[in-house]
Amino acid sequence: MSKEENKNVENSQNTWHQITSENTDRxxxxxxxxxxxxxxxxxxxxxxxxxxxxxxxxxxxxSWDEFFKKNYKIMSDEERVQTVQRLxxxxxxxxxxxxxxxxxxxxxDVLFGYVFNISKCQGYMDCVNACVEENNQxxxxxxxxxxxxxxxxxxxxxxxxxxxxxxxxxxxxxxxYIGTQCFHCENPPCVSVCPTEAxxxxxxxxxxxxxxxxxxxxxxxxxxxxxxxxxxxxQPHVPEEEVNKNQHYLGxxxxxKGVMEKCTFCIQxxxxxxxxxxxxxxxxxARKFGNLLDPKSEIRWILENKKVFRLxxxxxxxxxxxxxxx
Amino acid sequence: xxxxFKICSLFLIVALVSCSSNQDKEQKYHGNFEKIKALEKDSIxxxxxxxxxxxxxxxxxxxxxxxxxxxxxxKSKIQAYNCSECHTKTIPELKFKNLTGKKxxxxxxxxxxxxxxxxxxxxxxTQNLDHLKSNLNAKIDFNQSYxxxxxxxxxxxxxxxxxxxxxRVKGWVNPRISHTCVDCHNPHSPKFESRFPAKLNxxxxxxxx
Ligand code: SF4
Ligand code: SF4
Numbered sequence: 001m002s003k004e005e006n007k008n009v010e011n012s013q014n015t016w017h018q019i020t021s022e023n024t025d026r027x028x029x030x031x032x033x034x035x036x037x038x039x040x041x042x043x044x045x046x047x048x049x050x051x052x053x054x055x056x057x058x059x060x061x062x063s064w065d066e067f068f069k070k071n072y073k074i075m076s077d078e079e080r081v082q083t084v085q086r087l088x089x090x091x092x093x094x095x096x097x098x099x100x101x102x103x104x105x106x107x108x109d110v111l112f113g114y115v116f117n118i119s120k121c122q123g124y125m126d127c128v129n130a131c132v133e134e135n136n137q138x139x140x141x142x143x144x145x146x147x148x149x150x151x152x153x154x155x156x157x158x159x160x161x162x163x164x165x166x167x168x169x170x171x172x173x174x175x176x177y178i179g180t181q182c183f184h185c186e187n188p189p190c191v192s193v194c195p196t197e198a199x200x201x202x203x204x205x206x207x208x209x210x211x212x213x214x215x216x217x218x219x220x221x222x223x224x225x226x227x228x229x230x231x232x233x234x235q236p237h238v239p240e241e242e243v244n245k246n247q248h249y250l251g252x253x254x255x256x257k258g259v260m261e262k263c264t265f266c267i268q269x270x271x272x273x274x275x276x277x278x279x280x281x282x283x284x285x286a287r288k289f290g291n292l293l294d295p296k297s298e299i300r301w302i303l304e305n306k307k308v309f310r311l312x313x314x315x316x317x318x319x320x321x322x323x324x325x326x
Numbered sequence: 327x328x329x330x331f332k333i334c335s336l337f338l339i340v341a342l343v344s345c346s347s348n349q350d351k352e353q354k355y356h357g358n359f360e361k362i363k364a365l366e367k368d369s370i371x372x373x374x375x376x377x378x379x380x381x382x383x384x385x386x387x388x389x390x391x392x393x394x395x396x397x398x399x400x401k402s403k404i405q406a407y408n409c410s411e412c413h414t415k416t417i418p419e420l421k422f423k424n425l426t427g428k429k430x431x432x433x434x435x436x437x438x439x440x441x442x443x444x445x446x447x448x449x450x451x452t453q454n455l456d457h458l459k460s461n462l463n464a465k466i467d468f469n470q471s472y473x474x475x476x477x478x479x480x481x482x483x484x485x486x487x488x489x490x491x492x493x494r495v496k497g498w499v500n501p502r503i504s505h506t507c508v509d510c511h512n513p514h515s516p517k518f519e520s521r522f523p524a525k526l527n528x529x530x531x532x533x534x535x
Contacts, residue, residue, distance in 0.1 A: 109370045111362065117490070125523035148523075169520050186358050273374030273499040284518060285493035285510065292358070293366045298489020298502070300362075306490055318358050326485065 059093050062086045072210040072249060073200055084249055091254075099245040101253055104271045106204035112265050112320065113205070113292040113299050114276075115308065116179055119326040120286035123148055123170035123177040130281030134266055135252040136244050138236035145230060145263040146181045146278060157311075179287075180311070181278075182207060182228030182263040183319030190220035190229065199260070205292075205320055206265050208250040216258035225312050226319070229262045265289070292320070376497040383495075385503065386469045393487050395502035398495065398509065400469045407468070409455035417452035437515035439478075449474050449513070475507045 069075070069083050080103040091099050128146045137143040149162035153174050162178075171177065184207050191200050191207065198213035199220055221229040235257040247253040248268035255261055266276035270289070274280075279287045290299035302308065308322040355361035377385075384399035401407050412430065438444055451459040458466040458474050466473050476483035485491035486504070493510060495503040507513070 107372065109365070109367045111365065113358075122518055122520075123523060124521070129524045166523070169522055171520060186355075186361065270498070273372060273376065273379060273497040275494060275496065275498055279494070279498075280496070282493070283510065285491065285505075288489065288494075290498045291370070292362050294370050294500075295366055295368065297498075298494070301488040302490045305488055320358060324490070326481075326491070 055093060059090060062090050062093075066090070066212070069212065071197060071213045073197065080249070087249075087253065095240060097240065097243075097245070099243070099247055099253075102246075102248045102251075102268055102271075104248065106202050106206075107271060109291075109293050111205045111292045112184065112270060113290060113303075113322070114184075114265070114320065115288040115299055115302050115322045115324060117284075117286040117288070117326065118176060118178050118323055120284045121148070121177040121179060121282075122284055122286075123150055123166070123172070123175075124283060125170075126281040126283055127179065127278035127287065130277040131263070133242065134244055134269070134277035135264075136236075136238050136247075136254055137230075137261075138232060138234070138255075139239065139242075140237045141232075141234065143230050143232075143236070143261075145261075146179055147227070148177055148179050150175050150177055178323070180226060180228075181321075182224075183226050183310070183317075183321035184263075184265065186318035186320060187316060189223040189225070189317060193219040193223045195219065202250075204271070206250075206267055206270075207262075208264055208267065209260055209262065210250070211253070211255050211259045211261065214259040216260065218260065220260060225315055225317060229260055232257055232259055232261065370500075372499045374497070374499050376495070376499050376501060376503050379496040379499075380503060386506075388470075388472070388487075388504075390487060395504055397472070397504055397506040400471060400506065400508065401467075404468065407456075413455045416454075417447075434514050437517070438513065471513070472507050475513075 066083065066086050070079065072080065072083070075083070084101045084103050087101055088099055091097070125148055128144050128148065131137070131146050132139075132144060135145065137145070147164055149159060149164055150166045150170075150172060151158060151162045153176055155161055157178065166172070184201075184205055186201075186205070188201055188207050194200075195217060196213050196215055198215070199207065199209045201207050216231070218229075218231055221231060232255055236255050238254070243254070244252055246268060248264075248271070251264045251267035266274070266278075270276055275289050276287075279289045288299055288302060290297040292299060292303075294300065302324060303322065306324040308324045310319050310322055355364060384402070385396040386399050388395055388397055406412065436444070436446065448461075449458050451457070451463070451465075456468075458468060458471060460466055460474065461477055472483070472486070482491050486507070489502075489504075492507075493505045495505055497503075
């Protein structure tokens with residue numbers, strides 16, 4: 001080996017040493033850093049758990065009270081206020097956002113009814129869109145209370161021939177459109193079959209579900225002749241920013257897995273004088289909503305002046321949902 | 327056989343009794359109409375008024391022998407009303423000049439009946455453009471444009487007054503506030519366009535597109 005070569009080896013060894021020593025330094029530095037971090041996190045986490053213990057206790061107390069509450073139908077006004085407040089604060093604890101859950105009861109001298117103009121519906125489905133957003137329906141399973149059926153003209157109301165999942169531009173030539181949803185029957189079979197009385201008809205005619213009393217047996221769904229009910233097969237999911245925070249206990253408050261839900265004539269809106277979301281959203285005016293007990297209401301004019309009909313009238317379910325044509 | 331009848335009738339009685347005891351305290355009616363007739367009220371006062379729901383929108387009263395209700399005010403929503411602020415000259419006067427360049431209302435395509443039945447002049451008077459006109463050249467205010475439409479569309483007009491045609495503004499409570507014809511129909515092209523549905527199948531629609 002020449003002198004030069006030796007030098008080179010020495011040099012490279014030096015460099016190697018440098019590298020390794022640098023590495024050890026880095027490693028130890030990293031070690032120190034992680035130790036510091038762990039300590040820091042430790043401090044942070046202990047402070048956190050001290051902070052959240054009360055909250056957790058409170059939340060579990062609230063959930064406990066929620067679990068043992070009565071059926072909404074037989075609750076006193078005070079109990080209704082309490083459960084609503086519990087649900088509101090549980091939501092706030094979970095998400096940091098506030099919601100408003102109404103427990104407004106039926107208005108005096110009001111019986112809600114709905115009419116649908118088949119000649120006007122164009123199949124635009126703005127109603128379906130509005131309904132899903134208003135009522136916090138599960139986005140994952142694409143739950144929809146309203147179905148719009150596309151039926152070829154000339155075969156009558158043949159729902160078997162109807163296209164329910166149409167993707168064409170609307171209105172399609174030689175077709176008409178008809179919407180169905182829960183019809184809020186005056187004699188609702190869904191109510192009489194429910195083993196837990198989790199579903200009932202309110203004084204203003206709206207058929208509601210107490211989501212906390214529903215055991216998910218789906219009898220009601222089987223008994224409904226109009227495919228009015230929807231079941232949560234999975235945990236319903238609505239992105240937080242899309243949650244409609246203006247809710248009603250018997251309406252669009254957030255549901256859980258394994259419970260039944262359905263159209264409530266947008267109870268959170270209709271009981272405060274507003275139209276259901278579908279009525280407001282329809283650009284063609286095919287959807288009409290109002291008080292059947294007011295002889296001067298538009299809905300009464302339609303019932304008295306137009307040829308109205310209902311689906312499966314012979315069943316005696318007496319839906320409060322009529323159809324008419326121009 | 328006798329026994330069979332006995333059992334049957336016993337069963338019936340039991341069924342009947344259990345049925346009647348099952349009934350709610352609520353009175354039963356034979357159908358909606360019986361219930362409506364029994365419970366209806368001539369004047370109902372609601373706590374909420376539709377006027378509370380719509381805010382400060384100015385309203386115009388529509389009144390006939392049978393009904394009276396409100397429609398939203400129109401003129402304030404027309405871009406560049408009064409028309410006379412631009413139209414200082416009447417249409418016949420304008421026509422005598424050889425006008426070149428872009429016309430102000432070029433974007434308006436008349437797609438309403440045929441030109442034999444309906445031209446600009448059918449609704450807009452040539453002399454004063456600040457109001458509309460009837461077939462008999464009577465003045466009609468822009469706020470009452472439904473009167474122009476009603477001349478041809480009499481059955482729609484009748485249904486609109488009654489409530490079968492058209493759309494309520496916001497609430498179902500009193501007083502009734504309804505959209506007027508031009509709130510939903512573009513008077514120059516009143517037919518609703520065909521388009522893809524708004525929701526549902528949106529995923530599929532994206533695929534198609
Ligand atoms: S339409 Fe179906 S879900 Fe709605 S009230 Fe009637 S039976 Fe019940
Ligand atoms: S699914 Fe719920 S609401 Fe329907 S019958 Fe069963 S318990 Fe009653």
